[in-house]
Amino acid sequence: MTTLLAAGGRTTVRPPARDASRRRRDVAARLRGLAGAAPFLGYVSVFLLLPTLLVVDGAFRTRDGAWSLDxxxxxxxxxxxxxxxxxxxxxxxxxxxxxxxxxxxxxxxxxxxxxxxxxxxxxxxxxxxxxxxxxxxxxxxxxxxxxxxxxxxxxxxxxxxxxxxxxxxxxxxxxxxxxxxxxxxxxxxxxxxxxxxxxxxxxxxxxxxxxxxxxxxxxxxxxxxxxxxxxxxxxxxxxxxxxxxxxxxxxxxxxxxxxxxxxxxxxxxxxxxxxxxxxxxxxxxxxxxxxxxxxxxxxxxxxxxxxxxx
Missing domain, CATH: 1.10.3720.10 (MetI-like)
Structure with a gap:
């Protein structure tokens, strides 16, 4: 049950313990979902994002690594x-x-x-x-x-x-x-x-x-x-x-x-x-x-x- 506390004439609502447990279960479910998607995210990072970042960086550098707009x-x-x-x-x-x-x-x-x-x-x-x-x-x-x-x-x-x-x-x-x-x-x-x-x-x-x-x-x-x-x-x-x-x-x-x-x-x-x-x-x-x-x-x-x- 929800606990009611009176403080300074106002009533506050304390969420029950089961709500906190439910939030922990939701967080755990999201983490499991991210863990399942980890291979795909790793593939995208290595074969798509990383080459794109290298292209962006290399477009404004010389072969020696100095910044250039040549x-x-x-x-x-x-x-x-x-x-x-x-x-x-x-x-x-x-x-x-x-x-x-x-x-x-x-x-x-x-x-x-x-x-x-x-x-x-x-x-x-x-x-x-x-x-x-x-x-x-x-x-x-x-x-x-x-x-x-x-x-x-x-x-x-x-x-x-x-x-x-x-x-x-x-x-x-x-x-x-x-x-x-x-x-x-x-x-x-x-x-x-x-x-x-x-x-x-x-x-x-x-x-x-x-x-x-x-x-x-x-x-x-x-x-x-x-x-x-x-x-x-x-x-x-x-x-x-x-x-x-x-x-x-x-x-x-x-x-x-x-x-x-x-x-x-x-x-x-x-x-x-x-x-x-x-x-x-x-x-x-x-x-x-x-x-x-x-x-x-x-x-x-x-x-x-x-x-x-x-």
Missing amino acids: GLAAAMTARTAQVFWTSTWLSALTALVGAVLGGILAHAVSTAPPTSLVRRAVTGFSSVLAQFGGVMLAFAFVAPLGTNGMVTRLLAGTFGVVVPSDLLSSMAGLVVVYAYFQVPLMVVVFLPSLEALRPQWREATAVMGGTTARYWARVAGPVLAPQLLGAYLLLFANAFSAFATAAALISQQTVLVPMAIESAIRNENNTGMDAYAKVLALGMVCVVGVVMVLHALLQRRAAPWTAAGR
């Missing part, structure tokens, strides 16, 4: 702005292609029964292809569409169609190659949002005399809009940080930010380019960080509707 000054050039612009529009375009094609494919898959073989096959392949990239992906396109590729020679010998020799090393070729992993990633990311749409919402729209177009414009569209934009931002960040595939296809140019970082680190003529490379990396961290913050805000906005559809 790296920042070297980055303030038209060439650096062009590299960031190329990475930005390439990421935006490939994210748009992936969002449109992947969204259509995800909607088609969502109409199939959950236990159907086609649905399981598409989701399984999408999960694998979303992680397929790097030199292997570049070779997968060079083998059929390269200068001496099988498809290139077949088209030239049979139909007289000449595939440009620089197709895969051009920006248009990069868009095609990037779409190979952007589309399945969109399927994986956006399919749960489509599954969260309740059939009763469409039925209610039909009962009220609404058409399919009105259902998508007034009901499903507003519900899916934050999740669609969030998926687009995720695809943008995925393309913006991609390196190995573009480096394998365009080996003699530094048209993207990751390629410019690699070129600066391996520069043998100027060994003082480390700070410049870290400034570029810091710029990438800032861009991807802003994108992911916007993605988290959109996911929070869409969370009530996603929970309502389950």
Whole structure:
């Protein structure tokens, strides 16, 4: 029971002993929760936070460890702005292609029964292809569409169609190659949002005399809009940080930010380019960080509707 004490004409309430015991149990439960998350927090600290701090620190230091703004000054050039612009529009375009094609494919898959073989096959392949990239992906396109590729020679010998020799090393070729992993990633990311749409919402729209177009414009569209934009931002960040595939296809140019970082680190003529490379990396961290913050805000906005559809 709660103990009442009179002091100076006022009554104070002393919490019972069981309340203190309950607080101790709550603190112990929180500590156990933190202990369970310790491996994940350690992983994030070692592989994400620590490298980011090293990049931030190294961007303003010379190779000898002295504070310097030489790296920042070297980055303030038209060439650096062009590299960031190329990475930005390439990421935006490939994210748009992936969002449109992947969204259509995800909607088609969502109409199939959950236990159907086609649905399981598409989701399984999408999960694998979303992680397929790097030199292997570049070779997968060079083998059929390269200068001496099988498809290139077949088209030239049979139909007289000449595939440009620089197709895969051009920006248009990069868009095609990037779409190979952007589309399945969109399927994986956006399919749960489509599954969260309740059939009763469409039925209610039909009962009220609404058409399919009105259902998508007034009901499903507003519900899916934050999740669609969030998926687009995720695809943008995925393309913006991609390196190995573009480096394998365009080996003699530094048209993207990751390629410019690699070129600066391996520069043998100027060994003082480390700070410049870290400034570029810091710029990438800032861009991807802003994108992911916007993605988290959109996911929070869409969370009530996603929970309502389950």
